[in-house]
Amino acid sequence: MDRTTSVLLPAAPPAPSPVRVLVADDEDDIRALVCLAVAKAGATVAAAVADGTAALAGARAGLPELAVLDVSMPGATGLEVCAALRADPATAGIRILLLSAGASSDDVARGLAAGADAYLAKPFGVSALVRQIQALATRQPA
Amino acid sequence: MTAVDPRTARVPRPRTGRPDSRDAELERLRAENAVLLAQVQSRADELDVATRMLAARAQTMTSVIDAVTEQSIIGTDRDGVIRVWNPGAEKMLGVRRPEVVRQRSIVDFHLPEELEAEAETCGSAPGVAALVHAAQQQGSDVRDWTYVAADGSHRTVSVAITPRTDDDGAHAGWNFVGTDMTEARATERMKDQFVSLISHELRTPLTSILGYLELVLEDDQPLTDEQRAYLSTVERNADRLLRLVGDLLFTAQVDAGRFSLHPLDVDLAGVVRAAEETARVTAATAGVEVVVEVPEDGLVVPGDAVRLGQACDNLVSNAVKFTPAGGRVTLSLRSAWSMPDGTTSDAPRPGAVPVAQLAVSDTGIGIPTGEQGKMFTRFFRASTARRNAVPGVGLGLAITKAITTAHGGTLDVVSAEGEGTTFTLTLPLPTA
Numbered sequence: 001m002d003r004t005t006s007v008l009l010p011a012a013p014p015a016p017s018p019v020r021v022l023v024a025d026d027e028d029d030i031r032a033l034v035c036l037a038v039a040k041a042g043a044t045v046a047a048a049v050a051d052g053t054a055a056l057a058g059a060r061a062g063l064p065e066l067a068v069l070d071v072s073m074p075g076a077t078g079l080e081v082c083a084a085l086r087a088d089p090a091t092a093g094i095r096i097l098l099l100s101a102g103a104s105s106d107d108v109a110r111g112l113a114a115g116a117d118a119y120l121a122k123p124f125g126v127s128a129l130v131r132q133i134q135a136l137a138t139r140q141p142a
Numbered sequence: 143m144t145a146v147d148p149r150t151a152r153v154p155r156p157r158t159g160r161p162d163s164r165d166a167e168l169e170r171l172r173a174e175n176a177v178l179l180a181q182v183q184s185r186a187d188e189l190d191v192a193t194r195m196l197a198a199r200a201q202t203m204t205s206v207i208d209a210v211t212e213q214s215i216i217g218t219d220r221d222g223v224i225r226v227w228n229p230g231a232e233k234m235l236g237v238r239r240p241e242v243v244r245q246r247s248i249v250d251f252h253l254p255e256e257l258e259a260e261a262e263t264c265g266s267a268p269g270v271a272a273l274v275h276a277a278q279q280q281g282s283d284v285r286d287w288t289y290v291a292a293d294g295s296h297r298t299v300s301v302a303i304t305p306r307t308d309d310d311g312a313h314a315g316w317n318f319v320g321t322d323m324t325e326a327r328a329t330e331r332m333k334d335q336f337v338s339l340i341s342h343e344l345r346t347p348l349t350s351i352l353g354y355l356e357l358v359l360e361d362d363q364p365l366t367d368e369q370r371a372y373l374s375t376v377e378r379n380a381d382r383l384l385r386l387v388g389d390l391l392f393t394a395q396v397d398a399g400r401f402s403l404h405p406l407d408v409d410l411a412g413v414v415r416a417a418e419e420t421a422r423v424t425a426a427t428a429g430v431e432v433v434v435e436v437p438e439d440g441l442v443v444p445g446d447a448v449r450l451g452q453a454c455d456n457l458v459s460n461a462v463k464f465t466p467a468g469g470r471v472t473l474s475l476r477s478a479w480s481m482p483d484g485t486t487s488d489a490p491r492p493g494a495v496p497v498a499q500l501a502v503s504d505t506g507i508g509i510p511t512g513e514q515g516k517m518f519t520r521f522f523r524a525s526t527a528r529r530n531a532v533p534g535v536g537l538g539l540a541i542t543k544a545i546t547t548a549h550g551g552t553l554d555v556v557s558a559e560g561e562g563t564t565f566t567l568t569l570p571l572p573t574a
Contacts, residue, residue, distance in 0.1 A: 029350040036357065072342055101345035123349035123384060126356045 019137035020046035022062065024055035024081070025070035025099065030122075034068055034099070037126050041133035052076025056084055059091050066136050071100035071111065079114040086115035095136045099124065214289075214299070214320040217306055220313065222247045222270035234299070234322055236292035248273065248318060253288040253296065274316050277303040286323060298324045330398065337394040344387045351380045389537040392452075393520060396544045403446040403548055410443050410450070410498050410569070411436035414473050417454040421462050421471075429467030432458070436475040443498045443569050445549050453545040456538040457502040457565050463532050464563065465506035474501045480568065484552075496571040497551075501564055507532075508559040517555055518543040526559060542567075 021038045023045055025031040035045050046064040049055050053075035059067055067085065069078035076084070078098050085091040098116040100107055111119040117139070118132055207215050207228045214234045217226030224246050227239045235251055249257065249269050261272035276283035282304045289297045299320040308314040355377050359370070395401040418434045425432045443450075461471040478486040479494035486499060507526045509517065516522045521536040539553075546553040550570050557563035 027346055027350070030346065030353070033350065033353045033357075101342040101349075122345045123352045126353050127360075 019043040019066055020062065020064040021133065021137075022046050022055065022058050022064040022067040022069075022094075023048040024050070024052070024058070024067070024073060024078070026050045026073045027070070030070070030099075033126065034129065037129040038068070038133060040126070041130045041137065043133060043137050050074075052078065052081045055081045059085055059094060060088070063091065064094060066095045066097065066133065068097045068099060068133070069116075071098055071107075079110060082111070082114040082116050095139060097132055097136055212321075214318070214322075216248060216318040216320070217315060218248050218270075218318070219315040222249055222273070222316070224248060225315065226317075231320075234291065234297060234320065235289060248316075251289050251291075253290055256288050270316075274303055274305075277305065277316070281305070286327070287320075289320065296324075297322050298327045333394065334398060337391060337398075341387070341391055344383075348380055348384050348387070352377065352384070355380070386535065386537075389535075389541060392541055393537055393544075396541070401544070401548065403449060405444050405446055407442050408445045408447045408450055409440040410445075410500065411440040411475055413447065413451050413454050414475050414500060416451060417458040418473060420455055421458045424459070425462045425471065428462060428465070429469075430462050430465045431470045432462070433470060433472045435472065437477070441475055441477055441498050443549075443571060445569065446545075449545045450549070453542040453567065454500070456542045457500075457567065460534075460538055461502050461504035461506065461563070461565075463534070464508075464527065464530075465504045469505040469562075471505075472501070472503045474503070475499070477571065480570075486568070496573060498569045498571055500567045500569075502567075503562060503564040505562040508561055508563055509555070509557040510559050511557075514555055514557060518553070 019042075021043045023031055023034045023038065025034060028050070031048050031050065035048055038045050043066070046062045047058040049058050050073075052069075052073045055067070055069060055073070055078075056076060058064075059081070067081075069081055071078040073081075078100070082096050082098065085094055085096065096116045097118045097120060098111040098114075099120050099122060100111065101122045107121075108119045117136055120129060120132055207226065210228050210230045211233055212230055213228075214231035215226060215228040216224060216231050218224050223244060224242045225244065227237075227242050232238055237246075247270070252273065257272045258268055260266075260275070261268040264272065264275045266272050266275040273287075274283075276285070282302065284300060284302045286298055287301045289299045291297060300323045301318050301320045304317045304319075305313055306315045306317050355373060359365070359373055359377070365373070392401065414436050415434060418432050421432060458471065458473060465471055476488075476499055478488060478497055478499050479490050480486050480497040481491065481494050486497065487494065490496075507530055509524045509526060513522075513524050517524070518539050519536075520540040522540075523534065523536045526532075527534065543553050546567055546569070552568045554566045554568070555563065556566075
C-alpha cells in the first residue's frame with residue numbers, strides 16, 4: 001500500500017442500535033407474545049403496557065421508533081393512540097403497527113386512515129408479525 | 143206526481159191564434175212544468191247517487207286509514223300543515239287527531255337537529271323543504287327519521303314520503319307513512335355489538351393458542367414425533383375454530399347488509415388452482431382424486447379475489463368432504479354465453495351475455511331431491527351429510543351463495559343421491 005497517499009478513512013459506522021418498540025395490548029398473553037416477536041425480529045421492547053393511556057404516555061416519554069398497538073384497549077383505543085401520536089410533531093415519526101381482532105377491509109381502512117403504517121389482523125402468525133416488525137424497523141421515518 | 147221519464151219527455155210546442163187556446167195553453171204549461179220538474183228530480187237523484195258514492199269512497203278510505211294502527215299515516219298540505227292523522231300516528235306520537243289537524247306542522251314531530259343536518263346535506267331550505275327534498279327529486283323517498291312523541295320520547299321511524307295530488311292532479315301536499323323501527327334498530331345494534339364482542343372474545347384467545355403453538359412447533363428444541371403430532375392436532379382444531387368464527391361473522395355481516403366487495407380483475411383460473419391446492423392434502427388423505435380443467439391462458443372476471451377464493455374453497459372442500467374414498471372431484475372452468483332463459487351455450491347467440499362458469503362435480507353421496515331447495519339456507523345440513531357423519535355446521539353454501547349473488551352471479555346445484563353433485567357457479571363477464 002502506498003503510504004504517501006494515505007487518506008483519512010471515514011470512521012466505520014457504529015453497529016446500529018436495535019430498534020426500540022413500544023408494545024401495547026390489554027391481553028397479557030398476547031402482549032407477551034408480541035414481546036417475543038419483537039425479540040425475534042432483533043428489536044428491543046422499550047415498554048410493554050396494557051392500556052391506551054399508558055401507551056400514549058410511554059410513546060411520549062420513551063420516543064420509540066416503532067409502536068405495536070392493539071386496536072381494542074381500555075383507556076384509549078389503538079386508533080385513538082395512533083391519531084394522537086400522528087397529531088403531535090414530537091411523536092408523528094413513530095412507525096405504527098396496529099393489531100386487531102376486526103379483520104374486515106373496513107377495519108383495515110379505519111386503521112390506515114388513523115395513520116397506521118401497517119395493520120395485522122388477529123390471529124396473526126408469529127412469523128408474520130416478526131416480518132412486519134422487521135419491515136417497519138428498517139423503514140426510514142417519514 | 144205522474145212519473146215522467148225525463149229522457150223521453152218533450153216540452154210541447156206553443157199553439158197560438160185560436161180563441162179556445164187558453165185552456166190548451168194552460169194544459170201545455172202544466173205538461174211543460176211536469177217535464178221540468180221531472181228533469182230537476184232526475185238531476186237531484188243523480189247528484190244524490192254521486193254524493194253517496196263519494197261519501198262511500200271517502201268512508202272506505204277513512205276506514206282503511208283508520209284501520210291502520212301500527213303505522214302512522216300523516217297527510218299534509220304543501221307547507222307541511224297536517225291534514226290527515228290516523229290512529230297509528232295517534233298511537234306512535236301520543237297526540238289525538240283533533241289536536242293536530244290544521245293546527246300543527248309535520249315538522250313539529252321531527253328532531254330539529256336532524257332536519258337541520260339534512261338541509262345542510264342537500265342544500266335545501268330547513269324544515270319541510272329538507273324533509274321532502276329527496277321525495278321531490280325522486281318521486282318518493284324511504285329512510286329512517288327520528289319522530290319526537292308528545293312525551294318527548296324519540297322513535298326511530300322508517301318513513302315513506304310521497305307527493306299528494308288533488309282531484310285535478312295538482313300537487314297538494316305530502317304523505318308520510320311511517321313504521322316504528324325503534325325496537326328493530328335497537329335489536330340490530332345489539333346483534334352488531336354481539337358479533338363484534340364474539341369476534342374479539344374468540345379471536346383473542348385463538349391468537350394466543352395459535353401464536354404460542356407456532357413458537358413451540360418452530361422452536362430449536364426438537365420435539366418427538368408424538369409431541370409434534372399432538373400439537374398439530376391442536377393447531378388443526380384451532381384453525382377449524384377460527385374458520386367457524388370467520389364464517390359466523392361473515393354470515394352476520396351479510397345479514398346486516400354490511401358486507402362490501404373490493405372488486406378488481408381476478409383470474410378465476412388462478413383462484414380455482416389455489417382452491418385445489420388448499421384441498422390437496424385433505425383430498426389425498428381421503429383418497430379422493432381432484433381434477434382441474436381451466437383455460438390455460440386464464441379467465442379474468444371482475445370481482446373480489448378474497449371472497450371468490452372463499453366461495454371456491456367452500457365448493458371444493460364440500461365436494462371432497464362428501465365424496466367417499468376412490469371418488470373424484472372435477473373443477474371445470476370455462477367461458478360461455480348465458481341466454482335470458484338461464485341456459486348456456488358455448489357460442490354467442492342473439493341476446494346472450496358472456497359468463498364465466500365454474501362447475502364443481504363430485505362422485506359423492508349426493509343430496510336427496512326433496513332437500514335441494516334448502517341447500518343454501520344457513521345451518522341447513524342434508525340428511526345424507528348427517529347420516530354419513532360428514533362434519534360441518536351448514537354455513538359454507540349460504541356464504542358461497544351470498545358471495546355469488548353479490549357478484550351478480552348465480553349458483554345452481556344438480557344432484558342425485560348416491561351418484562354425486564355438481565355445483566355450477568356462473569359469474570358475468572364484462573361485455574366487450
